[in-house]
Amino acid sequence: MSDSQVALVTGGTSGIGRETVRGLAARGWTVLVHGRDAERGHEICRTVRRETAGAATFHxxxxxxxxxxxxxxxxxxDDYDRLDALVNNAGTWQDERRLVAATGERSDGTRAQVALTVAVNHCAHYRLTHDLWxxxxxxxxxxxxxxxxLHRRGExxxxxxxxxxxPTGQQAYADSKLANVAFTRALARRTDAVTVSCCHPGIVPSSRLARETGGLSRLGWKLFGLVGGLLPVGPVDSERAAAETSLFLATTDDTADLHGGYFSDCERTDAKPIEEATEEQCWAWTADVVGVDPEWPPVESGSDT
Ligand SMILES: NC(=O)c1ccc[n+]([C@@H]2O[C@H](COP(=O)([O-])OP(=O)(O)OC[C@H]3O[C@@H](n4cnc5c(N)ncnc54)[C@H](OP(=O)(O)O)[C@@H]3O)[C@@H](O)[C@H]2O)c1
Structure with a gap:
C-alpha cells in the first residue's frame, strides 16, 4: 500500500519508459516498473530510490x-487498491511474422494466433487496462x-x-499503433471515470524496439541511432524529451482537454481519422481475442448512462 500516487509503466526497463519512470519518481510517485529484463528493472528501481523522492518496484x-x-x-x-496512472508504453517491432496464442477460447471455440507486434503493442495493453480497471x-x-x-500509415x-x-515490420507496427489510437477513443466513449489519452512520444534514434529481429529494420534503427546521435539538432529526441508527453498526460492538473485525445509535444493534435464503427469493431475483436466481455468498463453507480 502507498500514500503517494501510484503508476504502472509498462516497458519501464528501457528507453522512453525508463525516462517516464524517472520523471514520475522525481515527482514523488510510487512507480511499478514493468519489463522482462530483471537486471535492468532492478537497476532502474535502485536509481530511483537513490536519486528521487519516489519509490519503485520491478514487475x-x-x-x-x-x-x-x-x-x-x-x-x-494484491498489493495496491488504486492506480493513479497506467502508462501503456511497452512496444516491439518484428520483421518476421511471429504468431502468439491468445489465452482462453474465443466465442467460436478457437484460440487466436495473433501477430506478435499486435499482441504486445495492442492486445496485452487492452487486457491489462481491463484487468486493472x-x-x-x-x-x-x-x-x-x-x-x-507511424499510426498514420496503419490500417x-x-x-x-x-x-x-x-504484414510485418513497419506495416505491422503502424497497424498496432493505430489500434492504440482506436482503443483510446473507444474507451473514452465508454467512461469519464478515468481519463484516457494517447500520444506520439517523439523519435528516439537509440530505440531498442527492433532488438528481437535480425532483419533490416534492426540495422536501420542502428544506423539511425548512430547518425541521429551525431546531430546537434534535428527531427530526433532524447529519451528524456520523448518521455515528456507521457509524463504530461499522466500528471498534469489540467485534465480538461485530455480525454480521448492524441498528443504530440504535450499538445493535442489530430490523429488519423478512423470511422467510429471501425474502432468499435476493433474493440469487440480484441475483447474476443483476449477472452474478456466487451461490455466494459462497468457503468459507474450513480451514472445515468
Ligand atoms: N523510439 C521511438 O522513436 C518511438 C517513436 C514513436 C513511438 N515509440 C513508442 O514508444 C514506446 C517505447 O519505445 P522505446 O523506443 O523506448 O523502446 P525500447 O527502448 O525498445 O523499450 C521497449 C520496452 O518494451 C518492453 N517490451 C518489449 N517487448 C516486450 C514483451 N514482449 N513483453 C514485455 N515487455 C516488452 C521492453 O522490455 P525489456 O527491455 O525488459 O525486454 C522495454 O522496456 C513504444 O511503445 C514505441 O512504440 C517509440
Whole structure:
C-alpha cells in the first residue's frame, strides 16, 4: 500500500519508459516498473530510490503471453487498491511474422494466433487496462497509450492481425499503433471515470524496439541511432524529451482537454481519422481475442448512462 500516487509503466526497463519512470519518481510517485529484463528493472528501481523522492518496484511479465498479463494485474491488485496512472508504453517491432496464442477460447471455440507486434503493442495493453480497471476507477486515474505518428500509415483491418500471412515490420507496427489510437477513443466513449489519452512520444534514434529481429529494420534503427546521435539538432529526441508527453498526460492538473485525445509535444493534435464503427469493431475483436466481455468498463453507480 502507498500514500503517494501510484503508476504502472509498462516497458519501464528501457528507453522512453525508463525516462517516464524517472520523471514520475522525481515527482514523488510510487512507480511499478514493468519489463522482462530483471537486471535492468532492478537497476532502474535502485536509481530511483537513490536519486528521487519516489519509490519503485520491478514487475516481470512477458506481454506476448496473456496469462502473464493477467498474473501481472493480479499481483498489482494484491498489493495496491488504486492506480493513479497506467502508462501503456511497452512496444516491439518484428520483421518476421511471429504468431502468439491468445489465452482462453474465443466465442467460436478457437484460440487466436495473433501477430506478435499486435499482441504486445495492442492486445496485452487492452487486457491489462481491463484487468486493472477497478484500481484505475478507484483512483479516478489516467490511462496513457504510447502510440506513434507511424499510426498514420496503419490500417485497422483485424483480419490481418491474425494468422501467418499478414504484414510485418513497419506495416505491422503502424497497424498496432493505430489500434492504440482506436482503443483510446473507444474507451473514452465508454467512461469519464478515468481519463484516457494517447500520444506520439517523439523519435528516439537509440530505440531498442527492433532488438528481437535480425532483419533490416534492426540495422536501420542502428544506423539511425548512430547518425541521429551525431546531430546537434534535428527531427530526433532524447529519451528524456520523448518521455515528456507521457509524463504530461499522466500528471498534469489540467485534465480538461485530455480525454480521448492524441498528443504530440504535450499538445493535442489530430490523429488519423478512423470511422467510429471501425474502432468499435476493433474493440469487440480484441475483447474476443483476449477472452474478456466487451461490455466494459462497468457503468459507474450513480451514472445515468
Ligand atoms: N523510439 C521511438 O522513436 C518511438 C517513436 C514513436 C513511438 N515509440 C513508442 O514508444 C514506446 C517505447 O519505445 P522505446 O523506443 O523506448 O523502446 P525500447 O527502448 O525498445 O523499450 C521497449 C520496452 O518494451 C518492453 N517490451 C518489449 N517487448 C516486450 C514483451 N514482449 N513483453 C514485455 N515487455 C516488452 C521492453 O522490455 P525489456 O527491455 O525488459 O525486454 C522495454 O522496456 C513504444 O511503445 C514505441 O512504440 C517509440
Amino acid at each position: 516481470h511479465a512477458d506481454l506476448s503471453t496473456l496469462d502473464a498479463v493477467g498474473a501481472l494485474a493480479d499481483a498489482i491488485a 477497478p484500481l484505475l476507477n478507484a483512483a479516478g486515474g489516467r490511462v496513457v497509450a504510447v502510440s506513434s505518428d 485497422l483491418d483485424t483480419d490481418r492481425f491474425l494468422g501467418p500471412d499478414g
